[in-house]
Amino acid sequence: MGKMKRMLYFGSLAAAIVVLAVVLWMDKYYMPLSFLMIGLAMLPFYIRFERKTMKAEEILLIAMLGAIAAVSRVPFAPLPSVQPTSFVIMMSALVFGPEVGFLVGSIAAVVSNIFLGQGPWTPWQMFCWGMIGFTAGLLRNTRFMKSLWGKNIFGFSWGFLFGWIMNLWFLIGMYDHLSWKVFASAYVASFYFDLAHALSNVFFISIFSAIWLKILLRVKSKYGLLDSELA
Amino acid sequence: MIHGFSTLHPRLCFAYFAVLLLACMMYTHPVYSVLTLIGIVVLNLSLDGGRALKKGIKGYLIIAIIIFVSNPLFSSRGATILGYVFDRPITLESIAYGALFALSLLNILLAFVAYNLVITPEKLLYLLTPIAPRTAFIITVTLRFVPLLTRRLKQIMTVQRVLGYLHPRANKRHLMREGMETLHTLISWSLEEALQTASSMRARGYGIGKRTSSVSYPMDRRDILVFWIMVVTGANIVIGGLFGVNRFQVYPRLQSLEWSPQLWLHLICYLIFVFIPIVMNGKEELLWRTIKSKM
Structure with a gap:
């Protein structure tokens, strides 16, 4: 495609999306709008992933980390909110950077839901877990994230943030007028689940993180993977 | 059992669920919601005899009931006041709204149960590969x-x-x-x-050329027929929806059901669309039971 043609193509696509969003907003169809938004928020990561030249090793590494994260979720499925998935995603992001963190997180969400059942929550989980990876990757070179305390605080706060974002998917569409009171009571209702997630993150980070980082760093330095362009 | 709707071209199956889910989210007309619920439950029964439905239904019903009960407690919009709880007016409209949205959420959740049965991972990957x-x-x-x-x-x-x-x-x-x-x-x-x-x-040459898919789904004559039925009824659903034919007002005062010819047309198109997979599965079932060996 020529440059002009491509600009026209993407311009009209963007315009169509904006018009659609405005129509949905005006008519108060907040639920489809929220799905549109969450899709658009994840789109840049996937466009970049599709277009970058990547070695087969790098793709397979992301797939394997995603599989480990997804598998670790399945046996914990009966316990709501307790899973080492967030921990695995954080560790991958700390070693391999923000982009890998995002991909590992969102792919783990899709794949584990293939076993546990897709639903309207899938895009939200993709987003939340992706963001855990992305933020952990962005902060990985700071002193805060290098200390065990920092990692624990990070995991603890994401335990709550994850639940708070996940609450949105039904709150947005389902209440005729959203007030702070509705939000507050939903968050109070989910408090124990969020706390369980936060505490399980802290548990996994304080016990396993040192050895996980060692294993992942060893693979990274042995094969020299995913380093230069993502630093 | 793999027959009927599940053997349709994956793109058509996906389009069906996309329209169905959007309709669940956007239509608040009570008749539509109830008929959608019936349609989805029958679809689930025809797909696997309701096994998947039975597994999840308890949790989904609890969520729907919570939404239904909590809406009138939080919202006191609406003109018809039925009574007071803790000095807050409970209105007929907020109860109706809670019921409609609980139903719509239930529809979405149950539609996903059927989605998981029809769109297998293999089909999902087939859909994703070109994009x-x-x-x-x-x-x-x-x-x-x-x-x-x-x-x-x-x-x-x-x-x-x-x-x-x-x-x-x-x-x-x-x-x-x-x-x-x-x-x-x-x-x-x-x-x-x-x-x-x-x-x-x-x-072995990964990344050298374009990859091809190992499974291919050719469009056969049945697919094309279903495609055109979906296009015609789907266009009616979308256009009618845009003009607000089936808009149902809850606030400020609960609207009574009004039947106009446009609404009838829209409803019939919607019903045909929702019941496509059920008709397909039902036809297979009938064939299976009535077929006679000619040997």
């Missing part, structure tokens, strides 16, 4: 790793047991330390293996 080939590929590989990892986990645990490390009567702390060891062995092993798989892939 995002690398994403589809990475999901395929990740999916393949999941059974591999569980198999390896069993192997490692067998070795540990043979060596006498995983004694069932050992104390908890010891078992946990061994459990950690199992997991770390699994990770180191699998990551190394993944990289070897990658080298092997590269040696």
Whole structure:
């Protein structure tokens, strides 16, 4: 495609999306709008992933980390909110950077839901877990994230943030007028689940993180993977 | 059972669920919601006899009931006041709104139960490949790793047991330390293996040209017929929806049901659309029961 043609193509696509969003907003169809938004928020990561030249090793590494994260979720499925998935995603992001963190997180969400059942929550989980990876990757070179305390605080706060974002998917569409009171009571209702997630993150980070980082760093330095362009 | 609707072209199945889910989210007309609920439940029954439905329905009903009960408690919009609870007016409108949205959420959740039965991972990957080939590929590989990892986990645990490390009567702390060891062995092993798989892939020419899909779904005559039915009824659904034919007002005052010819037309189109898979599955079922051998 020529440059002009491509600009026209993407311009009209963007315009169509904006018009659609405005129509949905005006008519108060907040639920489809929220799905549109969450899709658009994840789109840049996937466009970049599709277009970058990547070695087969790098793709397979992301797939394997995603599989480990997804598998670790399945046996914990009966316990709501307790899973080492967030921990695995954080560790991958700390070693391999923000982009890998995002991909590992969102792919783990899709794949584990293939076993546990897709639903309207899938895009939200993709987003939340992706963001855990992305933020952990962005902060990985700071002193805060290098200390065990920092990692624990990070995991603890994401335990709550994850639940708070996940609450949105039904709150947005389902209440005729959203007030702070509705939000507050939903968050109070989910408090124990969020706390369980936060505490399980802290548990996994304080016990396993040192050895996980060692294993992942060893693979990274042995094969020299995913380093230069993502630093 | 793989017959009827499940054998339709994946793009058509996906389009069906996309329209159905959007309709669940956007239409608040009570007649539409109730008919959609019936349609989805019958669809689930015709797909697998309601086994998947039975597993999830309890949780979904609880969510719907919570929404239904909590809406009038939080919202006191509406003109018809029925009574007061804790000095807050409870209105007929907010109860109706809660009921309609609980129903709509239930529809969405149950539609996803059917979606999971029809759109298998294989079809999902077929749909994704032309749009995002690398994403589809990475999901395929990740999916393949999941059974591999569980198999390896069993192997490692067998070795540990043979060596006498995983004694069932050992104390908890010891078992946990061994459990950690199992997991770390699994990770180191699998990551190394993944990289070897990658080298092997590269040696066989990964990334040289465009990849092709191993499963192909040609559009046959039945698919094309269903496609046109979906286009005609779907266009009616969308256009009618845009003009607000089936708009139902809850606030400020609950609207009574009004039947206009446009609404009838829209409703009939919607019903035909929703019941496409049920008709297809029903036809197969009838054929199976009534077919006579001509030998």
